Amino acid sequence: xxxxxxxxxxxxxxxxxxxxxxxxxxxxxxxxxxxxxxxxxxxxxxxxxxxxxxxxxxxxxxxxxxxxxxxxxxxxxxxxxxxxxxxxxxxxxxxxxxxxx
Amino acid sequence: xxxxxxxxxxxxxxxxxxxxxxxxxxxxxxxxxxxxxxxxxxxxxxxxxxxxxxxxxxxxxxxxxxxxxxxxxxxxxxxxxxxxxxxxxxxxxxxxxxxxxxxxxxxxxxxxxxxxxxxxxxxxxxxxxxxxxxxxxxxxxxxxxxxxxxxxxxxxxxxxxxxxxxxxxxxxxxxxxxxxxxxxxxxxxxxxxxxxxxxxxxxxxxxxxxxxxxxxxxxxxxxxxxxxxxxxxxxxxxxxxxxxxxxxxxxxxxxxxxxxxxxxxxxxxxxxxxxxxxxxxxxxxxxxxxxxxxxxxxxxxxxxxxxxxxxxxxxxxxxxxxxxxxxxxxxxxxxxxxxxxxxxxxxxxxxxxxxxxxxxxxxxxxxxxxxxxxxxxxxxxxxxxxxxxxxxxxxxxxxxxxxxxxxxxxxxxxxxxxxxxxxxxxxxxxxxxxxxxxxxxxxxxxxxxxxxxxxxxxxxxxxxxxxxxxxxxxxxxxxxxxxxxxxxxxxxxxxxxxxxxxxxxxxxxxxxxxxxxxxxxxxxxxxxxxxxxxxxxxxxxxxxxxxxxxxxxxxxxxxxxxxxxxxxxxxxxxxxxxxxxxxxxxxxxxxxxxxxxxxxxxxxxxxxxxxxxxxxxxxxxxxxxxxxxxxxxxxxxxxxxxxxxxxxxxxxxxxxxxxxxxxxxxxxxxxxxxxxxxxxxxxxxxxxxxxxxxxxxxxxxxxxxxxxxxxxxxxxxxxxxxxxxxxxxxxxxxxxxxxxxxxxxxxxxxxxxxxxxxxxxxxxxxxxxxxxxxxxxxxxxxxxxxxxxxxxxxxxxxxxxxxxxxxxxxxxxxxxxxxxxxxxxxxxxxxxxxxxx
Numbered sequence: 007x008x009x010x011x012x013x014x015x016x017x018x019x020x021x022x023x024x025x026x027x028x029x030x031x032x033x034x035x036x037x038x039x040x041x042x043x044x045x046x047x048x049x050x051x052x053x054x055x056x057x058x059x060x061x062x063x064x065x066x067x068x069x070x071x072x073x074x075x076x077x078x079x080x081x082x083x084x085x086x087x088x089x090x091x092x093x094x095x096x097x098x099x100x101x102x103x104x105x106x107x
Numbered sequence: 108x109x110x111x112x113x114x115x116x117x118x119x120x121x122x123x124x125x126x127x128x129x130x131x132x133x134x135x136x137x138x139x140x141x142x143x144x145x146x147x148x149x150x151x152x153x154x155x156x157x158x159x160x161x162x163x164x165x166x167x168x169x170x171x172x173x174x175x176x177x178x179x180x181x182x183x184x185x186x187x188x189x190x191x192x193x194x195x196x197x198x199x200x201x202x203x204x205x206x207x208x209x210x211x212x213x214x215x216x217x218x219x220x221x222x223x224x225x226x227x228x229x230x231x232x233x234x235x236x237x238x239x240x241x242x243x244x245x246x247x248x249x250x251x252x253x254x255x256x257x258x259x260x261x262x263x264x265x266x267x268x269x270x271x272x273x274x275x276x277x278x279x280x281x282x283x284x285x286x287x288x289x290x291x292x293x294x295x296x297x298x299x300x301x302x303x304x305x306x307x308x309x310x311x312x313x314x315x316x317x318x319x320x321x322x323x324x325x326x327x328x329x330x331x332x333x334x335x336x337x338x339x340x341x342x343x344x345x346x347x348x349x350x351x352x353x354x355x356x357x358x359x360x361x362x363x364x365x366x367x368x369x370x371x372x373x374x375x376x377x378x379x380x381x382x383x384x385x386x387x388x389x390x391x392x393x394x395x396x397x398x399x400x401x402x403x404x405x406x407x408x409x410x411x412x413x414x415x416x417x418x419x420x421x422x423x424x425x426x427x428x429x430x431x432x433x434x435x436x437x438x439x440x441x442x443x444x445x446x447x448x449x450x451x452x453x454x455x456x457x458x459x460x461x462x463x464x465x466x467x468x469x470x471x472x473x474x475x476x477x478x479x480x481x482x483x484x485x486x487x488x489x490x491x492x493x494x495x496x497x498x499x500x501x502x503x504x505x506x507x508x509x510x511x512x513x514x515x516x517x518x519x520x521x522x523x524x525x526x527x528x529x530x531x532x533x534x535x536x537x538x539x540x541x542x543x544x545x546x547x548x549x550x551x552x553x554x555x556x557x558x559x560x561x562x563x564x565x566x567x568x569x570x571x572x573x574x575x576x577x578x579x580x581x582x583x584x585x586x587x588x589x590x591x592x593x594x595x596x597x598x599x600x601x602x603x604x605x606x607x608x609x610x611x612x613x614x615x616x617x618x619x620x621x622x623x624x625x626x627x628x629x630x631x632x633x634x635x636x637x638x639x640x641x642x643x644x645x646x647x648x649x650x651x652x653x654x655x656x657x658x659x660x661x662x663x664x665x666x667x668x669x670x671x672x673x674x675x676x677x678x679x680x681x682x683x684x685x686x687x688x689x690x691x692x693x694x695x696x697x698x699x700x701x702x703x704x705x706x707x708x709x710x711x712x713x714x715x716x717x718x719x720x721x722x723x724x725x726x727x728x729x730x731x732x733x734x735x736x737x738x739x740x741x742x743x744x745x746x747x748x749x750x751x752x753x754x755x756x757x758x759x760x761x762x763x764x765x766x767x768x769x770x771x772x773x774x775x776x777x778x779x780x781x782x783x784x785x786x787x788x789x790x791x792x793x794x795x796x797x798x799x800x801x802x803x804x805x806x807x808x809x810x811x812x813x814x815x816x817x818x819x820x821x822x823x824x825x826x827x828x829x830x831x832x833x834x835x836x837x838x839x840x841x842x843x844x845x846x847x848x849x850x851x852x853x854x855x856x857x858x859x860x861x862x863x864x865x866x867x868x869x870x871x872x873x874x875x876x877x878x879x880x881x882x883x884x885x886x887x888x889x890x891x892x893x894x895x896x897x898x899x900x901x902x903x904x905x906x907x908x909x910x911x912x913x914x915x916x917x918x919x920x921x922x923x924x925x926x927x928x929x930x931x932x933x934x935x936x937x938x939x940x941x942x943x944x
Binding site: 064 | 553563564569570639640641642643644647648666667668670671674675679681683731919922923926927928929
């Protein structure tokens with residue numbers, strides 16, 4: 007685990023995401039309305055759907071495959087659904103997004 | 108800022124539901140205190156009868172235990188009776204001297220059983236039937252005594268009588284009217300019900316006026332005496348002759364009361380707007396509701412107002428009664444008595460205990476009453492509420508939804524609509540593999556009341572929706588009178604707003620800020636007081652569509668508010684790859700196009716190539732990173748997006764037609780190509796598919812398309828609103844025209860009408876069903892000026908429609924397709940960004 011630069015913040019659309027390749031499996035890096043950045047393993051706890059392709063709203067992403075809502079902060083599915091996607095630490099420094107992975 | 112104080116008097120279902128709704132919207136704005144006269148948390152009063160009957164225990168019917176109040180920071184005074192409201196000091200007081208100040212006061216004091224004013228009414232052994240204490244008193248009496256009399260043959264009375272019989276007592280039901288449940292049933296239905304109850308040992312005294320209750324030597328009630336001088340033994344008398352709103356507290360505080368606390372459409376007392384009332388104690392527009400579904404609707408409105416949103420209004424409820432009276436299914440809705448100007452259709456099978464009566468008035472279903480087999484109750488109720496013309500299915504109406512609709516095709520669930528009779532392991536939801544037993548268990552254990560709840564918890568009916576009717580029936584038969592189907596069009600779009608789809612469409616069309624139209628999702632959300640910061644995956648795509656369809660070339664099209672398929676211009680597959688379908692106008696292709704497709708499939712190692720149902724070639728398993736290059740290669744051969752991924756024009760399927768076919772009467776390929784070119788790039792509420800056949804043999808299957816064109820010798824027949832999907836719908840005849848130009852104009856006008864009036868995710872068949880074929884015909888066929896205007900608006904909206912595949916290949920759009928590769932931090936690179944992405 008190490009902090010690594012990913013891209014500039016502007017390269018992630020607001021209320022959108024980008025996919026980062028990683029040996030342990032792809033990571034989705036999300037940007038919310040207030041320019042907060044979150045990173046989760048790009049696999050829905052339900053059936054592994056690519057969360058990066060979901061619709062981002064508030065601090066939640068809706069999986070494109072079966073509409074599970076996943077909390078970006080914790081990586082966990084919103085009740086009553088159960089399960090969590092692994093989360094990764096992120097920070098934004100001088101307009102650059104960093105990821106600890 | 109000091110938190111406001113909210114006091115709830117009445118710890119029952121309506122009041123606590125209001126708190127639950129309030130906590131959802133605004134968890135932090137109130138310090139909440141609850142007073143309840145009963146020494147329990149909130150429980151499901153509807154289930155007292157199963158408790159009496161020994162089918163459930165008290166623990167099973169608790170909805171909110173004490174831990175719930177604690178975890179929400181609510182102070183609960185259970186077992187304390189509020190006796191005074193001081194409106195000047197804004198304080199309530201209990202009989203044992205506890206005081207609580209309020210900024211807002213919510214009264215949910217429910218109702219009291221009506222105790223007949225006869226001599227002996229206060230004797231030991233005479234009780235009402237309202238709460239846990241009454242239920243426990245009945246259970247205790249049943250273990251000691253033999254004769255019970257229930258006064259009042261309404262639902263509650265019959266349930267009490269049934270419970271007491273199951274607990275071993277001999278029970279007589281005394282009823283003033285000539286038949287039981289006269290407010291819910293007509294006489295034949297009631298007699299059928301009575302016969303089946305009599306078979307279980309229940310005795311009846313109908314048309315009997317109770318004169319007095321006589322005491323035994325030991326001072327307990329011993330007999331019920333009638334006005335005609337006769338009497339029957341009774342060790343227990345249960346008064347169940349109706350309820351009266353409990354408004355004594357409000358009356359004492361000089362709030363206006365008339366059979367309940369009179370409230371406005373925001374559930375506020377008309378006397379004092381700081382005071383709200385919900386539930387059985389409230390009189391809304393002259394009605395005090397006793398069923399749970401209206402109470403929950405009131406709770407929602409009240410919570411919305413308490414939370415400070417102030418946009419919900421309660422406008423009253425249409426109720427139906429679907430009950431299981433002691434194992435016998437009973438249903439009624441609307442005007443079931445009939446009379447002058449009404450027709451009746453009756454099925455009466457005494458031997459099997461089935462009675463159904465449908466009351467028709469002016470070609471509409473006005474009411475229905477049923478005993479024995481009530482599986483179609485939800486459907487009849489829907490027809491009553493919608494007030495739809497049923498003349499087309501009048502012949503089949505009596506035989507129920509499954510049969511009536513099987514006349515039109517009802518794939519998947521034909522003959523399977525008897526929810527109550529399904530075994531627990533029967534699969535209800537074919538998409539998510541959910542069985543009936545799972546649904547029933549979730550309803551019971553999680554305390555679910557609505558279709559949305561069941562969808563969330565079990566996933567049943569949450570995908571294609573074709574089992575929705577079945578799930579609603581399971582809900583109805585599991586929770587009985589607690590369930591009320593809601594009209595889906597009167598529901599809010601989603602949890603982010605109280606606005607319906609219709610209201611939002613109108614707002615976007617008509618609302619102006621000064622001179623300015625609403626042109627972005629942000630503006631719509633601000634003007635309509637959206638309750639979430641940026642909506643959700645349900646409302647954002649709908650808003651985006653409404654904006655771009657209402658204000659083409661002006662509104663902001665927000666890709667982040669589109670489903671991934673419309674954002675990536677390809678269909679996402681279960682493994683995260685995409686499918687690519689190039690457009691083939693009218694299903695026609697060329698050797699060059701085929702060579703280019705083959706080359707692309709080889710070059711990008713595309714694993715699967717398939718011919719689709721819409722006469723296209725589908726390249727399946729394309730990686731997202733490869734999409735722009737695949738499109739570039741296809742584009743070089745002249746191919747553009749097939750929009751196989753969108754709520755948009757999909758395909759125009761054609762047969763060979765008179766160009767080649769020896770039976771053909773019209774050039775169907777030319778017609779299909781012309782229509783597809785005209786409609787290229789058209790976004791719509793849902794997907795749109797067309798077909799053109801060159802003769803009535805209809806090889807292009809035009810009869811199950813959103814718009815079908817069938818060539819005949821003298822021109823073209825146009826049919827609309829067909830559907831080959833979840834439920835096969837045969838398209839309806841719209842009109843016949845002579846020339847291809849007229850086909851284009853009528854087709855364009857109809858699709859534009861659908862684009863302007865359809866709700867998001869509503870197919871043409873559902874749209875036409877909702878607004879009626881008459882309206883469509885009037886706007887598109889009869890009124891030439893209207894048709895022309897619609898057609899021109901469509902052509903304007905589609906003018907210069909771009910090829911999205913071409914657009915997506917340019918920066919910065921194209922970068923969203925690229926996976927970012929992390930590279931080790933390189934020293935020579937200032938901020939360490941190894942690659943520009």
